[in-house]
Amino acid sequence: MATAATKSPHSGMMTITAGGRLGNFMGEYATLYVLARLNGHQAYILPRMHDQLSRIFKIRLPMIHQEIVDRIKWIDYRLTYRMNPEYMNIQGEYVRLNGYPCSWTVYHNIKDEILKEFSFHEWIKEESYAYLANVQGNKKNVTFVGVHVRRGDYVNIMQTRKGVVADKEYFQKSMDYFRNKYQNPIFVVTSNGMDWCKENIDNSLGDVHFAGDGKEVSPGRDFALLAHCNHTIMTIGTFGYWAGYLVGGETIYLANYSLGDFTEHKIRINNAFFLPEWIGIPANLSRFMKKSNP
Numbered sequence: 001m002a003t004a005a006t007k008s009p010h011s012g013m014m015t016i017t018a019g020g021r022l023g024n025f026m027g028e029y030a031t032l033y034v035l036a037r038l039n040g041h042q043a044y045i046l047p048r049m050h051d052q053l054s055r056i057f058k059i060r061l062p063m064i065h066q067e068i069v070d071r072i073k074w075i076d077y078r079l080t081y082r083m084n085p086e087y088m089n090i091q092g093e094y095v096r097l098n099g100y101p102c103s104w105t106v107y108h109n110i111k112d113e114i115l116k117e118f119s120f121h122e123w124i125k126e127e128s129y130a131y132l133a134n135v136q137g138n139k140k141n142v143t144f145v146g147v148h149v150r151r152g153d154y155v156n157i158m159q160t161r162k163g164v165v166a167d168k169e170y171f172q173k174s175m176d177y178f179r180n181k182y183q184n185p186i187f188v189v190t191s192n193g194m195d196w197c198k199e200n201i202d203n204s205l206g207d208v209h210f211a212g213d214g215k216e217v218s219p220g221r222d223f224a225l226l227a228h229c230n231h232t233i234m235t236i237g238t239f240g241y242w243a244g245y246l247v248g249g250e251t252i253y254l255a256n257y258s259l260g261d262f263t264e265h266k267i268r269i270n271n272a273f274f275l276p277e278w279i280g281i282p283a284n285l286s287r288f289m290k291k292s293n294p
Helices: 022-038 047-053 066-071 085-089 104-117 122-136 154-160 168-181 194-200 219-227 238-247 263-269 286-292
Strands: 012-016 041-043 075-078 094-098 142-149 184-191 208-210 231-233 251-255 279-282
Touching (some): 022 047, 022 085, 022 094, 022 104, 022 219, 022 238, 122 142, 122 184, 122 219, 142 219, 168 279, 184 219, 194 208, 231 238, 238 251
Parallel strands (some): 012 094, 142 184, 142 231, 231 251, 251 279
C-alpha cells in the first residue's frame, strides 16, 4: 500500500486518461491523487473527467486544457489494479497514467483525504437527504441500505464469461442479512435495469423502494442517493464499489460471479478490489457448471 512519503513537490506534471464512466473516473482520480504526490508531480485532470466529477463533487485537482494536453510529449505509464512498489518511482517529467485503476491498496491509507475529494455539493446532499426523509415517512429507527443493481451491457457480457450480474437468490440473501440485523431497514434500489429489479426483488414486506426510472439519465443523482445511505448492497462494477466506499458502513458484494478465466474477475477475487471487511456472497453458477460438465 502507498505510504504518505513524497518526493520534492512539483518536479513535473502527471495526469491520467479519463476512461469509462463515473465509477471509473473516481478510481482514476483517486489513483492520480496518490501517485502524483508520491512522485513529486503536480496532478492535473483532463476536461472530460473534470466535467463529470465537478458536477457532483467539490474536487480540488486542477484541470488541464485539451489544447495543452495535445502539445505535451507525455510518457505513457500503464497501471494495473493493485498498488505496485514501482509506482513510487515513476520516471519522467510529463507522465500520463493509463488503465482503469480502482483498488483500495492504492489510496486506503489516506482514506479521509480521498473522501474529502469526493465531498458532494451542498445542493446534492440536501436533495438526497430530502429524498430519503420522504421514503422514511413516519418510521422510526430506520436503517437505509443502498442497493445498486448493475445490468445494461453487462448482462450479455457476463453470459459470454459464464457469469452473472446477480439474481433473485443473491438479493434475497443480502437483504435478509440486514433484515435480521436491523429493526427497520429500508432498501433503496438504483439500477440501469429497473424493470428487472421490480420483477425479481421481493418487496412483499414493503421495505424496498425503487428509485429512479433506470434510464441512466442522472447517474450522479442515483450515486448520491446510494452514498447517503447507511450500508450498501452492490453487484459488480465500480459504481457500486464507490458507493460502498463512501458510505463506509457494511457492504455486501457479489463474490465468485463467473467461471470465466478473465483478468478482471481474478483481480477482484484476489483482494485488490473489495475491501477485506466487506461481505461476499457467492453467485449461483450451477447452470454454467452443468453446461461445462454434462
